[in-house]
Amino acid sequence: MERFEASALTTMLVVTDTVASRDWYVSVLDAEVTGEYGTSVVLRLLDSWLLLVEGGGPDEGKPTVHLAPPEDPDRVSAQMIFRVADCHGLYTLLRERGATFLAPPHVREGETRAFFRDPDGHLFEISELT
Template identity: 65%
Template sequence: MAAFPTEGMELTRLLVVSDVARSRAWYEGVLGAEVEREYEGACVLRLLGAWLLLVTGGGPTPDKPTVVFGPPLDPDRVSAETIFRVPDCSGAYETLRARGAQFLAPPVDRGYEIRAFFRDPDGHLFEISELTG
């Protein structure tokens, strides 16, 4: 039996987007992601040593017969987010804002961490977080 996880494995985060070209530009320009490759309806990005796959929505397939992929319907109802642990939340906030990120609020000091939230063009939630305690 093969071990899991084991050396040589990598993790990819898949996000369903409404417009791959628009999202690609946002992820490159705002987050600094690098494009690895593109194919019809998808873009593979590299970000902080991890893979990010942007895809358009689609219906069930033989290997996922009841699953429909679609971008978030309501950005205020979140079941997952992506968190960036940063050494300086205020600095990251200013840099990302200058690149076009639209934050829900300025960074908030919660005593043990300073954090701020923003969304991509489809409403996927992101957080920058600085541990302080």
């Protein structure tokens, strides 16, 4: 094989309660549940896969890795960014659906942006080019 090839990319998020998180992603972000097994939930969000799993200790494939939701939501190493057509309108809709934003939309470097978190503290951004 000469180059990396794959058929899909899935983002995994570690959550404290897959049922509560599943319901939040479905009701707030219109995600579609495509499967559930054990304590895992597979969602389709836009054109991407999202896997929600509960935390746990090491196993044979990852003998030193502990899965855990964010301990401090203000210390972020990754976030998901949604490019949107109407940041203010979506901000209002998502707040009505239960999203908690860090601040109202603001303009920075040619974008109108607003940041919110899921119930476990994972960071999301809606961003509109201005």
